[in-house]
Structures are given as C-alpha cells and as structure tokens.
Amino acid sequence: MVGIVGYGGYVPRLRLQRKAVVQANSWFNPGLKAYAKGERAMCNWDEDSLTMAVEAARDCLGACQANDLRAVYFASTSMPFADRQNAGILSTALALGENLSTLDITSSQRAGTSGLITALNAQTGIGGQLLYATADKRRTKAASQQELLFGDGAAAFLLGASGTVADLLGWHQVAIDFVDHYRGENEEFDYTWEERWIRDEGYLKIVPRALKGLFDKTGLKGEQVDRFIMPCVLRGVPEGIAKRAGIGEAAVANQLQEVMGESGAAHALVMLSDALQAARPGETIVLIGWGQGCDVLAFRTTPAIAGASKPRGIKGYLARRKEETNYSKFLAFNDLVTREKGLRSEVDKQTPLTTLYRKKDMLLAMMGGKCRVCGTVQFPKANVCVNPNCGAFHSQDDHPFADTPAKIQSWTADQLTYSPDPPAYCGMVVFDEGGRFMSDFTDMDADKANTGQKMRMVFRIKEHDDARGFTKYFWKATPAY
Amino acid sequence: MATGIRDKVAILGMGCSKFGERWDREADDLIVEAFEEGLKDAGIDRNQINAAWFSTAIEEVHVGKSGVPLAVALRLPYIPVTRVENYCASGTESFRGAVYAVASGAADIALALGVEKLKDTGYGGLPQRNRGVLQSMHWANLSAPGSFAQLASAYQTKHGVKREELKRAMAQISVKSHDNGAKNPKAHLQKRIDIDTVLNAPMVADPLGLFDCCGVSDGSACAIVTTPEIARSLGKKDLVTVKALQLSVSNGVESSHNSWDGSYFMTTRKASERAYKEAGISNPREQISMFECHDCFSITELVTMEDLYLSKEGGAWKDVLDGMYNADGKIPCQIDGGLKCFGHPIGASGLRMLYEMYGQILGRAGPRQLKNPVFGMTHNLGGFPHQNVSSVAIVGRQDA
Incomplete structure (x- = not known):
C-alpha cells in the first residue's frame, strides 16, 4: 500500500519573540496585544523556502533508506523562482541525479496537502519512491496580525509502496473558490477578508464536507481518529470541527502556534511530520489542508514506525532555537524596511548562467573530488590532484562533502565586508575525512567561534542579485548540532 | 645551472610620490611625481630608457589596462611597456621585469613604475570588486x-x-x-x-x-635600473x-x-x-x-x-x-x-x-x-x- 516511508522537518533556528513585535507595534494596533505570547520561527537572512526544504529533505533522507528514488516534488507559495523549477534546484542540491520526475506545486495554502495527494497518487504511475518536500517563508506586512501568527518552516517525506511507516487509507478533495485571502501576481503581500466570515462561512462549512467525503470513501469514523491535524490560526475552529465529526478532543493536534507559528502551505505537513515522530503503530491520522477548498487525507501508522530510526524532525529543530528579540532585524531580513547598506554592497552580483551550469554540482550540491591514485578527497574537484605527493592529472571522481563533518581551523568575525547580518563570520573548515575550504559561517554565535569547533554544512543563500531578481545558493558551515 | 641575479643589476635612480589621500591628483600626476624624482636621481634623459614595466593591480578602472597609461603619462618614445599585476606583489613584479631585462642584456636601462589610485571609491578600505565569475559564487564573503x-x-x-x-x-x-x-x-x-x-x-x-x-592611499614609486658597468660609466660611485x-x-x-x-x-x-x-x-x-x-x-x-x-x-x-x-x-x-x-x-x-x-x-x-x-x-x-x-x-x- 502506498504511504510514507520516511519523514523529516525543519524549523529555522531564530525565534522572534512576539512580545518584541507587539512592543514595537501596539501603538499602532493595540489589538496585537492579544497575540503577544510565545515565539515565531523566523528565517535567517540566508534562508528561504528552498533552503528549508533542502534541510527538511536531508533530515528525512538521513533517517530512512531511499533506494529507488524516481521523483522530487516541492510545494510552496513562496518559492524563490517563478520560472526556474525549484524542485530541480532541490534535487540538484541533494545530489539525486537527473533521472527524476520533478514538479513544483503552488498557488494555494492547500498546495502542501494537494501536492502530497498528487505525489501519493503519482507513485502508482511512477513506481519506486518519491521525495516530497514543502516549505513556506511567510512574508507579511509589518504590524499585521499575520506577522505574529505566521512562522517559517518545512517538512519532507519519502513516499513509496513498501517499507512504509504510515499507509494512505484514503483522501478527498473539494475545490471551492472561497477567497479568504489572496496574493495577486507581482504583489508582495496577502490581502485578507474578515475573520468571522472566514470561520463561519469557510472553515465551519467547507471542512466538514471534505471530511464527510473522506469518511464516505473509506468507511472511517470520527471516533477512530487518533490524531486530527488541522492548521488554522482561528482559535477553537479545529476543536469545533473535530467535535462535530465525532473526533475526540484529545486527538486534535497541537498547532505549534506558541513555538513556531503557522508555516503556510507547509504547516499541515509540518504538523504531520511532528505527529509521525510521536506516533505508535496502528494510529489513524487525519490531515486537513485548507485553501480555496479543502484536502483531507487519512493515514494509518504501520508496525514499522516503532523500529524506524527517527529524524531530528520538527521536535529536534524546535529544540534547536535561538531567541531573537530584535524586531528591527526581522524587518531587515524580510526586506520590510529600507536600510542603508553602504557603498560596499553595490558590487555587481550577476551570475553567469553558463558558469553556474558547468559547476552546478559543485555549487549546488557541494560536490568535490576524490583522487583515484592517492585517495585524497578535495574541494573543489580539480584537473590535478592537490596532494603535493601525488599531482595526478584527471584522476578524480565526484565526492560529496555536504554531509561530511568538519572543524574550524581558523576564523574571523568580519565587520568590514558587507553582510546583511554583520559581523560576517567565516573561516577555514577542515573536513574530518580530508579536504577543506574557506567557508562562510551561518547561524553562528560568538561563543562558537573557536578553532576546533565542530561544524556541519548547510545549503543557504549566498547572496541576492536584487538588480536581476536572482538568488545565488551555496553551502555554508554552521556549528554542528 | 642558474646563477641568480646577485650583483648583475644596479639601481640607477628611484622616485616615490607623496602617499596619501591625493584628492587633487590623477594617476598620471602621481606617475609623473615619482618618475621626475627617479629620473633626476638616475641622472639620465628619459629617452635613454629602453624598456619599462608598469604595475597597477586592482584599480585599473581608474588607471587603465596595458602599458599605455604609463607610456602616455610619460610620453615614452614608443619603447616596450609591459603592464604587470600579481596581487600585492605587483610593484615588486615590475621591478623584477625591469631587472631581468637588464640582466638578460635585452635592455641597458629599464624602468619599473607602479601606481595605484585607490581613493576614488567613495568609502574606506580597498575597492570592492568582483572576484571572478566562478569565485564570486563560492568564495567566502x-x-x-x-x-x-x-x-x-x-x-x-x-x-x-x-x-x-x-x-x-x-x-x-x-x-x-x-x-x-x-x-x-x-x-x-x-x-x-x-x-x-x-x-x-x-x-x-x-x-x-x-x-x-x-x-588605504594613492601613490606611485619607481626604479630605474641598469648594469653596474653602465652605472659607473654614468658617474655613479656607491652602487646599490x-x-x-x-x-x-x-x-x-x-x-x-x-x-x-x-x-x-x-x-x-x-x-x-x-x-x-x-x-x-x-x-x-x-x-x-x-x-x-x-x-x-x-x-x-x-x-x-x-x-x-x-x-x-x-x-x-x-x-x-x-x-x-x-x-x-x-x-x-x-x-x-x-x-x-x-x-x-x-x-x-x-x-x-x-x-x-x-x-x-x-x-x-x-x-x-x-x-x-x-x-x-x-x-x-x-x-x-x-x-x-x-x-x-x-x-x-x-x-x-
């Protein structure tokens, strides 16, 4: 039976303290005080939906065995490229090869769940395994309610027909052009209608219809549901819907609102990933995806979930956190304020696409080389082996560095170079198995800047070429976790 | 077997401009300032120089590429002028070129001159520049x-x-x-x-x-080199x-x-x-x-x-x-x-x-x-x- 073979998640390390937002903005909108509790996950300046999806996928693939991967699907409403396949960047960054079906799924908060249904259905045609990732970086207007309620996050799943930890029991979709909010083409922000109408005419009428569809198809009953996953920032709505459907109150999953905020199209799957990490065999999980209609999926966990190795997961990434109390930094990272960046920031950042294509494995997948003659691993891969005692020509095979542990040999905190988050930490990182390179550091704290500090490579934004709307990606080192 | 450069070439004259934020000077002004001192020290005529090496590194935007900026600034008489760049060793590279030319016998008298005009950027520190097509995509910031x-x-x-x-x-x-x-x-x-x-x-x-x-400053310096024999024939006594x-x-x-x-x-x-x-x-x-x-x-x-x-x-x-x-x-x-x-x-x-x-x-x-x-x-x-x-x-x- 088709289902979930593995799962993973990612939540950015920075957690903006909501009270900092409220303190800054309640002069303007006193109503925000109602949302001052807890924290929201916030991307570092060099994170976006794609980098989060890469991390979630690494988390997933690091814990389960991908042995017949045939497709990579990516769902988000905040993809970095409108016309350059984001799933293709994802699969390249993960070094998954080129014999893949790749697809982006977008345009609705329901994209996360609709994409999952599509991917599960596609398995029948494609066969083997599919990697499905979803992420959203939620950009909102300053001083809006959404700014407080939303958060950034990602989840990823390996799907297949064997070795599953959760089997798909069934699904149902209803498509209704109910416009609770929208974001027009080329618009920066959402435009949102009244909450009471969204609740009464939207959620409370449409979700039950979708649930009924699922129950009719599968014969499932409300009381059989062990985990009811329904993201909704309107308080009490999931509980009300569950009750009317006969689903026990205890089954209603935590929204993670206090600890990360609602991560858009990804959030249902962030919650699903989190639920799977805690689930025991034989549990029935019902998942709701909302947006111009409603998706419902039902899974049942298999006996295999008990023995399956667990990823870091949402739980682990929620625990890897750093409180951010500087609201100005959040505004800056999300380009919500015009900063004086200085003349140093003005260097032309054009990316020659020819070079990027030639070096895509090096730049996007951190692929280096290993010398067949002397065994030396090195980054970047070169025509001539760097080992001074070897120097063989054309002797190197591809060798991946992305998952190789490293340590700091030398470092600095650079105040002079332009960085969106000064000081720019960087240093020589030395890989445990050989090889090294001068690397940018990210998610860095002053007390971690030491020679010998253990580091891990992460896929991040190198820089933005604002003049051309191009985002450059590369790998950076971050303190190992 | 190579015998090395020792004592094969003597310095005939040297010049050095005032270094600093030379807001009122172009690169060619600095070139002339250093060169006039060097020429006077050498005690020769400009037309006695057989070849020149010219070093400028990152601010070619201001100075210009090739040997032309030096030849034009000094109105050199259609002699070979080679521009060299080797990061911060560029100045020494121009000296090396001139010294080797004399040592080889290809030139009797050669000029090495370096200049850089860094203070036209609008900010302190070295000018920001593209590190190269591929490097800029992966070199650390x-x-x-x-x-x-x-x-x-x-x-x-x-x-x-x-x-x-x-x-x-x-x-x-x-x-x-x-x-x-x-x-x-x-x-x-x-x-x-x-x-x-x-x-x-x-x-x-x-x-x-x-x-x-x-x-970070603007400045220029130069050396005029020749063989010890020619230096002596030109009246130089204490040779460096x-x-x-x-x-x-x-x-x-x-x-x-x-x-x-x-x-x-x-x-x-x-x-x-x-x-x-x-x-x-x-x-x-x-x-x-x-x-x-x-x-x-x-x-x-x-x-x-x-x-x-x-x-x-x-x-x-x-x-x-x-x-x-x-x-x-x-x-x-x-x-x-x-x-x-x-x-x-x-x-x-x-x-x-x-x-x-x-x-x-x-x-x-x-x-x-x-x-x-x-x-x-x-x-x-x-x-x-x-x-x-x-x-x-x-x-x-x-x-x-």
Missing part, C-alpha cells in the same frame, strides 16, 4: 582584514599564545611603525600612536582593530645592487589540502629560503640590516617575521615586545613607516619599500637613517593567507 585576521586564531592555537598576549604584540607592531612613519614626510599617516589606542580601537575583523590595519629577487605562488595546497595549519605563509618561507640562497646570505638574523615586510595587517607582519626566518617559529610575538624590530632594535622593520603609515596603493608598494632600502643604504634617510646598513630586504604578500603570492627582494651595497 570576507574582506582583506577578514582573511588575514584568521592567522591569529590559527597562530594562537598552534603556539599556545593567549589572545591578550598576541593582541599586545600586534599593537606594538603598529606603534613601532607609527613611530617610524612620524619621521617620514612622504608617509600618509605621520602621527605617533600609543598601545592603548591600538588595543581599544573599533574591531574591523576579529581580532584586528582599526589600528591593526594599514591605511640587486642581491635577490624571488617569488612564490600558492598552488592550492593551503586552500584545499590539510597539510597547512593556517598559521604561517607557505609561500614566504619558500621565497625567503630561495632569496637568501641567491643573495649568499647564510644567517639572515645576523646579516639582514633592515627590512620592509608586507604589513597589510599587524598579524601579517608578525607571522612574516618567522617566515623570513628572522624570528623563531612561535617566537615573533616575544621578539616584537622585546623591541627587536624597532628603529633602535636588532633588525629595524618598516623603518619608513611601512604599509601601516604609507597605505597600500598596491601597484606602488613594493617599489616604495625598495625606495626606502635604497635610500637607507645610500645614507639619504634623514631622521630615519640607520647606521651603516648593508643588506635591505623587502617582502610583499598578495591575496589571502590560504592562497597568495609572496615576493622577497634583497638589495645591498655592491661590495657586500
């Missing part, structure tokens, strides 16, 4: 101080030096250079500073504070000859192979070993009278003292604090004020260093004059500690 600062963390780890101890030695390096620069009217910065000022300065790239960094000219260039080992520990310059060690051999110097600590090393940052100077084999490995920070490199110390370093006080107009710096060594040997250094110097050494280091170009030149009295 680091400034020049950001790359050199890393020597400190690796040096501390290797030698077990405390941060405070190293910071104090680095500060003393800057204090010493300012003491010297205060006596040099051509220096950009001519004020003395105290150690607390250095230690308390704002951080640029940890652990380098503002006064651990050399200045070239004793060694060496260059070492990283091949990627430091940046990609784990055999380098990040605390020293592989290239400078190679270049200085070869230079001492070429110059016939067997005990540099005793034989080198003075030197100008590439003090782009205090920590660069500190580790270079070891890489030039003047201090023992791990011992330079103590030698610095003991005053070994002060003007009245055993081996005065940056007696003209160094990059620290001159700033670093890249194409000119190597020649500016040679200008001081030449002047000192000829007894022309005024209030900075050292007693009876015999061998003067200059050193340039361009790029990053993990990937660089290092030059070492030694000049001296012909009879030494």
